[in-house]
Amino acid sequence: MAKARLVGHRTSKVMAQAMERRTADVRGRVFQMSLLTTLLISLFILGVLIVDVAIDAWGVLTGRPGGFLSGTMRSLSDDPKLGVHQALVGTFWIAVFVAVLAFPVGIGAAIWLEEYAPKNRFTRFIELNIRNLAGVPSVVYGLLGLFLFVEGLGGITGGKSIASAGITLAILVLPIVVITAQEAIRAVPQELKEGAYGVGATKWTMIRSQVLPYAAPGVLTGTLLSMSRGIGEAAPLLLVGAVSGRLGTNPGFFDLSAINAEAFMAMPVIIVEWVQSSGRDPGFAEAAAAAIVVLLVFVILMNAAAILMRNHFEKKRG
Amino acid sequence: MSDTRVDPVGEFSVESLKANPRQARKERLIRDSLGATALVSVLISALIIWSLFSEAWTFIIEVDWGSVWDIGWFPRRGIYDIKTLIVASLIVTGIAMIVAGPLGLGAAIFLSEYARPGLRRTLKPILEILAGIPSVVLGFFALEWIAPNVVKSIFAGPAAGSLLAAGIGVGVLTIPLVASISEDAMKAVPMALREASSGLGARKITTTVRVVLPASVSGLTAAFIVAISRALGETMVVFMAGGAAQTATYTHSALDGSLTMTAGMASLARGTDAVVGEGLTFQSLFFVGLVLFVMTFGLNLVADRFVHRVREQY
Numbered sequence: 054m055a056k057a058r059l060v061g062h063r064t065s066k067v068m069a070q071a072m073e074r075r076t077a078d079v080r081g082r083v084f085q086m087s088l089l090t091t092l093l094i095s096l097f098i099l100g101v102l103i104v105d106v107a108i109d110a111w112g113v114l115t116g117r118p119g120g121f122l123s124g125t126m127r128s129l130s131d132d133p134k135l136g137v138h139q140a141l142v143g144t145f146w147i148a149v150f151v152a153v154l155a156f157p158v159g160i161g162a163a164i165w166l167e168e169y170a171p172k173n174r175f176t177r178f179i180e181l182n183i184r185n186l187a188g189v190p191s192v193v194y195g196l197l198g199l200f201l202f203v204e205g206l207g208g209i210t211g212g213k214s215i216a217s218a219g220i221t222l223a224i225l226v227l228p229i230v231v232i233t234a235q236e237a238i239r240a241v242p243q244e245l246k247e248g249a250y251g252v253g254a255t256k257w258t259m260i261r262s263q264v265l266p267y268a269a270p271g272v273l274t275g276t277l278l279s280m281s282r283g284i285g286e287a288a289p290l291l292l293v294g295a296v297s298g299r300l301g302t303n304p305g306f307f308d309l310s311a312i313n314a315e316a317f318m319a320m321p322v323i324i325v326e327w328v329q330s331s332g333r334d335p336g337f338a339e340a341a342a343a344a345i346v347v348l349l350v351f352v353i354l355m356n357a358a359a360i361l362m363r364n365h366f367e368k369k370r371g
Numbered sequence: 372m373s374d375t376r377v378d379p380v381g382e383f384s385v386e387s388l389k390a391n392p393r394q395a396r397k398e399r400l401i402r403d404s405l406g407a408t409a410l411v412s413v414l415i416s417a418l419i420i421w422s423l424f425s426e427a428w429t430f431i432i433e434v435d436w437g438s439v440w441d442i443g444w445f446p447r448r449g450i451y452d453i454k455t456l457i458v459a460s461l462i463v464t465g466i467a468m469i470v471a472g473p474l475g476l477g478a479a480i481f482l483s484e485y486a487r488p489g490l491r492r493t494l495k496p497i498l499e500i501l502a503g504i505p506s507v508v509l510g511f512f513a514l515e516w517i518a519p520n521v522v523k524s525i526f527a528g529p530a531a532g533s534l535l536a537a538g539i540g541v542g543v544l545t546i547p548l549v550a551s552i553s554e555d556a557m558k559a560v561p562m563a564l565r566e567a568s569s570g571l572g573a574r575k576i577t578t579t580v581r582v583v584l585p586a587s588v589s590g591l592t593a594a595f596i597v598a599i600s601r602a603l604g605e606t607m608v609v610f611m612a613g614g615a616a617q618t619a620t621y622t623h624s625a626l627d628g629s630l631t632m633t634a635g636m637a638s639l640a641r642g643t644d645a646v647v648g649e650g651l652t653f654q655s656l657f658f659v660g661l662v663l664f665v666m667t668f669g670l671n672l673v674a675d676r677f678v679h680r681v682r683e684q685y
Contacts, residue, residue, distance in 0.1 A: 081576040085485055091477025092494060095546050099501045105516045106508070161408030169402050170409070181675065183412045188597070188671035189664065190604025192633045193419065196660045199640070200422035224415055231412065255394060257401045278503070285505025288606035288633070292640040292656075321507045321607075328511055328611055338515060345508050356503035360496045 106349070109342030121343055126318065126326075130336030137344050143215055143319035144284050144348075150219025151226055151283045156276055159230025163272075166231070167238040168260055187228035194225045195292030203293055213294030215317040221289050226279035233275025237268040270366045277359035281352045287321035320348045423664055426657035434651055434658075443620035444635055451655045453662065455621040459613070459629040460603055460663075463538040466625060467602040470542025472595065475549025479594075482550070483557040484579050502547030510611030513540030518612065528626040532614030535625040540608040545598045552597060556590020557583055593677035600670035604663065606633035617641075632663045 113121055117133070124136020162183075170176040198221030202210045210216040241264050249259035265272075318326075327341035434451065441452040478498065482491055518536040522528040528535055560583050568578040584591070614628020617638050622629050630638065636659050639652065 078574055078576070081574050084576045084579075085481075088477045088481035088485060091474045092481050092498075095474055095478055095501065095543075095550075096494070096497055098543055098546075099497065099504075101516065102504070102508070102512045105512060109515070158408045158411050161405045162412060165402075165405035165409040169405060179409055179413060182416050184675060185668065185671055186412060186416060188600055188667060188674075189419065190606070190633065190667055192604065192606045192636055193423070193660050193664050195640070196636070196657055197415075197419050197422050200426065200657070201418060227412065227415070255398055257398055281503055285503075285507070287505070287507045288610075288637055291606075291610075291637045294640070321505055324507045324511065325607065325611060328514065329616075341511060342515075345511060348505065349508065352503055352505060353500060356500055357496075360499050364492070364496070 103349075106342050106345050109339050110346045113339050113343035114346060121340075122347070126323070130327075130330070130334045130340055135340060137320065137323055137347060139318040140320045140323040140344070141347075143218070143317045143322075146215045146317075147219045147222055147319060148280060148284055150216070151223045151280055152276075154220065154223035155227045155230050155279065155283075159227050159279075160234045160272060160276075162231045163234035163238055164260060164264075167235055168256070168264065183228050183231050187232060190288075191225055191286055192288040192292065194221055195289035197221065197224070198289055198293040213316070218290050218293045218317060218319065221293050222283045222286060225286060225289060226283045229279040229282060230275055233278065234268070234272045237271025237275065238264060240271065241267045270362055274359040274363045277355045277362075281355040281359075284319075285321055285348065285352050287319075287325055290319055290322050291325070320344060320351075324348065419664070423657055423661045426654050427661040430651050430654035430658040433654075443618065444630055445618045446635075446639055446652050446655050447617075449650055451651070451658070452621060453659065455619055456630055456632045456635045456659060457662070458621070458623055459534060459609075459619070460631040460633070462534050462623065462625050462629075463541055463605075463609055463613070463631050464599055464602040466535060466538025467542035467545055467605075468595070468599060470539055471545040471549050471598055471602075474542075475546045475594070475598070476553055476591070478546070478550040479553035479557060480579060480584075483554045484575070484583060498547050498550055501543075502551070504544075506544060506605060506607040507611070509540045509544050510608045512543075513537055513608055513612035522626070526626065529614065529628070531628075532612045533626050533628050534609075534613060534622075537609040537611075537613040537631075538625065540612055541602050541605045544605060544608060545601055548601055549594050549598045552594035553587075553591050556587040556594065559590065560586045589677045589680040593674040596670050596674035596677065600667045600674070603670075604633060604667050606637050609634040610637045632659050635659055636663075 120133060121136045122141070123138050124134045125139055127135040129135075166176065166180065170179075198217055202217035202220055203212050210220070245263045245267060246259055249263045254262065324341050324344045327337040327344065331338035331341065435449075438450050439453050441450045443450065443452050444455045445452075482495060482498075486494060513536045514532055517539050518528075518532060519530040521539060522533055522536045523530040526535060564582055564586055565578055568582045569575075573581070609631045610633070613630060613634050615630045615634070615638075619628070619630040619635070636656055639656055
């Protein structure tokens with residue numbers, strides 16, 4: 054009895070001391086500061102990257118912005134007609150291929166997986182398969198494009214053409230479209246679906262009138278992210294064969310014959326091309342930086358739109 | 372029995388509950404075409420495996436195996452030393468993880484455990500912007516900024532490309548990946564565990580290090596495995612900043628230039644038409660691709676297992 058009281062007395066003393074103590078939690082503070090530092094280092098790198106690219110690109114972009122956008126590939130960096138027009142055309146068509154092929158197929162697959170698929174081994178296999186495809190290195194998709202579209206179906210695609218490149222990149226982003234669309238569709242509340250069934254809707258009517266409108270912002274976010282991934286990807290294009298050196302022609306944006314012509318350029322590849330040329334002609338490093346700014350404008354705008362839209366709808370729906 | 376009952380609606384029977392056949396046909400058609408789009412992914416996987424194996428098989432049968440374990444990667448001279456490429460890939464991946472591991476994990480812990488909601492809403496999108504930056508941009512940055520300012524001044528390496536410059540570049544690229552998967556894993560730890568820990572008098576740091584991190588260890592492991600797989604498969608940064616073009620002699624020094632598996636493939640294909648028809652050059656491309664595919668596929672499967680363990684736990 055006396056012992057118990059002693060323990061109780063000591064406990065309350067320790068508690069009182071602990072509560073009155075004013076010493077700072079030094080270890081905790083240091084820990085928190087070092088965590089914040091790691092985050093700030095990442096942001097600092099992003100800042101340095103953007104400043105470094107902007108400084109290199111400054112001369113070209115302020116000197117002759119119009120000429121740079123309408124110019125073509127040249128063998129000398131001080132050529133006044135040097136520019137990214139061919140690459141813009143190539144990237145535009147790649148984006149069209151991605152939108153036409155990957156978006157409908159990807160969203161369709163996501164609807165099937167979330168709304169129709171039976172819960173069995175085969176469905177699980179398809180889902181595992183899609184997750185694995187998302188992790189396949191992009192250069193391997195380039196091998197697929199080289200084997201299938203350049204060599205195998207060269208008669209239709211025109212070999213090392215924008216069509217081969219576009220289909221390859223559409224395949225590359227497909228898993229991202231499916232996974233993001235699936236997440237958006239999964240978030241649709243069950244009550245909405247039951248309400249639609251309750252008033253006699255068929256499955257497809259329910260999906261069209263309830264699931265798709267509700268999931269639309271999430272699906273759109275996913276398509277924007279996959280599009281920005283698609284237009285920034287270079288490795289598969291090197292394998293599918295974007296040309297090195299000068300490109301003979303300069304097709305317009307809507308020149309359909311350019312799609313399966315045996316030569317094309319794209320924004321990420323022109324950057325690689327010019328970075329490599331900067332070894333013999335240092336002026337190309339500035340041209341490459343200017344091309345990066347052009348590419349980053351598109352990519353960051355798409356990403357920022359996607360992130361803002363997602364945050365907006367997340368907040369609205371709580 | 373039913374015919375004696377009065378039906379207020381009129382001719383109401385089981386038949387009326389069935390959809391009309393035309394509509395039912397339309398429903399079936401929609402279901403089947405959506406199912407077909409889901410099968411496209413299986414078709415793609417099959418095509419990838421088919422394309423890799425069919426060409427790599429020719430290489431495996433016809434190649435002189437002495438040339439696959441030699442002094443370096445000189446595909447156009449018939450020397451396909453895969454060890455050069457694999458060692459370079461491992462060096463780049465190792466350096467990338469040294470950079471991305473602490474930075475990504477630290478950012479994730481801060482965002483998940485310490486940042487107030489307002490700060491988190493500002494910082495997270497910036498990290499996501501970093502995630503969206505194309506790898507060619509990081510390649511340029513690694514070559515033009517990291518090489519002269521970090522590799523040369525801190526490690527006394529070359530100001531031009533090297534495996535170290537490429538590795539740091541790949542590391543920067545994988546920071547957001549590590550951060551976002553780790554943060555998801557920590558967010559999945561139930562609040563009750565944190566509250567119990569605080570209730571026992573633990574400080575924030577103790578709660579974080581002794582409770583949240585151990586509870587999310589499967590997810591953190593998955594984050595690292597996915598990042599390793601991504602770093603192994605990253606092509607452009609190494610191709611641009613790896614300090615070697617077309618060929619590479621065997622090296623295990625990070626300050627040298629060399630070719631990783633991915634960069635080896637890209638620079639081999641860069642020679643456009645010359646890829647086709649010269650001995651086994653074309654096939655060697657697919658052999659390297661197969662080795663890379665098997666490695667990343669294995670890592671991804673393991674990571675998938677770990678992610679599932681997180682979901683089952685909570």
